[in-house]
Amino acid sequence: MTENSTISIIGLGYVGLPLAIHLAKHYTVTGFDINQSRIDELTEGFDRTGEIETSVLRNSTLHLTSDKAELSGHNVHIVTVPTPVDSNNTPDLTPVKMASETVGSFLKKGDIIVYESTVYPGVTEDICGPILAKCSGLECGKDFFLGYSPERINPGDKEHTVDNITKVVAGQTPEVAQTLKSIYGTMNGDKIFLAKNIKTAEAAKVIENAQRDINIAFVNEIAVIFQKLGISVYDVLEAAGTKWNFLNFQPGLVGGHCIGVDPYYLAHCATATGHDPKVILSGRSTNEAMSKAVSNAIHNTILARNPDIQQPRTLILGLTFKEDVPDLRNTKVTDIVHDLKELGHEVDIHDSMADPLEAKQFFDIDLKPSLETAEPYDCVIGAVPHSGYKELTNINIQQIIKANGLIADMKGMWRDRRFDNGYGYWCL
Template identity: 55%
Template structure:
């Protein structure tokens, strides 16, 4: 009888949980997360990220663990922890380093049972992190030798929060291994999960690099859109009108202006820029794009302030998450708009039907109102076009605007019904 393959997924956030649930359909899978509350919620069938429905989670064979010693020896350990940036936009690898030490401590038990375990990293990093930083940490924690006792691999995550089309079961997975045998082992695991196929990268560094340029490319293209929005505003031109005309050309790229937040596009370019600078290269294009996008929140707030004749007023901001219809508040640039408006003297109220109020207060010092108010405001700003705001048209939003006030729409979701847009 063939022994079943065992997998442990380390980190059960937006990336790890969907992957672990998908893996559990084919392999004996354990999801490990040190957040005990998160694990308790998942055991009860609740995913606070909204990525996995209650019914699907309850029916999954996935096992949960909040302590490393609850994990059995495994063939594969897949690390899916976040890789943020610090206060000065440098890569913060502390979580992936801690996860490496945790996995490293588990490796001796796996090797003792005759396994040659593979540690797969899905966390976004710059080229070289897996082999030059993580592998030595695994060796230090385990007392074993990488490439002999255990092996490393890389398969960049491609999760898009709230996207029900490009799920882990449907997308093409890029995989890379320390050698050809490991590459094929990892490829076989992911081929069992996704119908989108597997692309075998030439090296781990190539796979790491592919991930960071995917998001850096989007960041640069959005930066161009944000810059032309600022230019056209000086010409009293609607950027949406310009884009509607330009998009009739067959090869015009369909990017749009807006706030670039979240845990990927607004962060990953800094990883590539950091590595470039360490190599003595000045990443001018990458950092120029980041500069434009990081400054967009302040520019939007100043324009809203100008729309109110530069007079402080009562402002209602609708939406705080980094994108529509998800609860993810990480790196929300709407919070920067709110902070700038408050610094200009405006009394700002914030509502979001998807965001967790406790997280909003912890991360940004913002208290969300639980329901849409009954009174009116000088400015109602639709920052994030959640489905709840658009379900009944612009009428309910217009009713929140005081006489002579402004209904503003960042993303053009209301069309001509808005008084102000980019």
């Protein structure tokens, strides 16, 4: 079947677009997204995620559409929609359910539906399968078949791209698994791991990010402890990192659409079985509390240097959830903004990567168009280590801050600098 496979990709974000581009080098591929403006931009050769270059987009054979009717001629459908949590941190399966309904509306006998969205074990077979069957009138496991291949996209990472990493693949039957192994293998040199079954593949994905979350939580906790002891956690980690088996995790805010979300999927699944996921939720709790710990530490340092200050003017550098990407989804920098405003700060935000329209739409934040300011700030916070911020000279930084102001370096990107006398420097 592999030779005759034609593929549709449902969802063209950070996961779906690179996958579609690479598969289109070997198969007939149609990329579908419900956002017409996204389709228009991609058609013009512009990828706002920054993952695919214009020349690659324009030279690709990938067909782009927002019309689901154009997907019916394909026989392999790959769903790459997001799986967020709601305000109560409960898994929100609405996008994946809607995508299943879309696919189910044109499903035909013999089709394979693969899910790449991060879910807890059982979602593909117990939730998506029945939706596909109901919408298509076909029988799951007989007329059409399920597959799962968890995404491992790391936004902004040009090394671990979808065509270079190992892909975990699972199928509803051994034959389906082999078909998917062949399809995915064409784009990544056959670096395929066949999982025992779909639930195993789902579980493998959800623990990958939960593990990172827990490790970061440990480093965040010791960062808070060492702050109180007057020790830089970065100095400690540098020393400890000389041991061969010490794990290199860095402190900071844990946002984005993976690490800050996926542990809640695992916790939800655990709770449903009657198990209390203490470690998983403890890690989440520690990381969620980090923004307030940082905000309070910076605020108290400002007051210690200038007890008479009433309303500190603070500039935050960076709003996206991580460095050198434009993605604002689930950014925790907004928590810093909220906390500082509650503490009486007048806060401005600059981000060299973020889309100002998205910042306004999602958070009602008006990004500063440049670092120029008529009145210097009491505090400048390096929140996201974009390359442009790392490259700022001491003079660049000191020009936008008062002579006795505080330079707060959340990610330690300027920790090897020596600033002129009078300036304060704070770092985790």
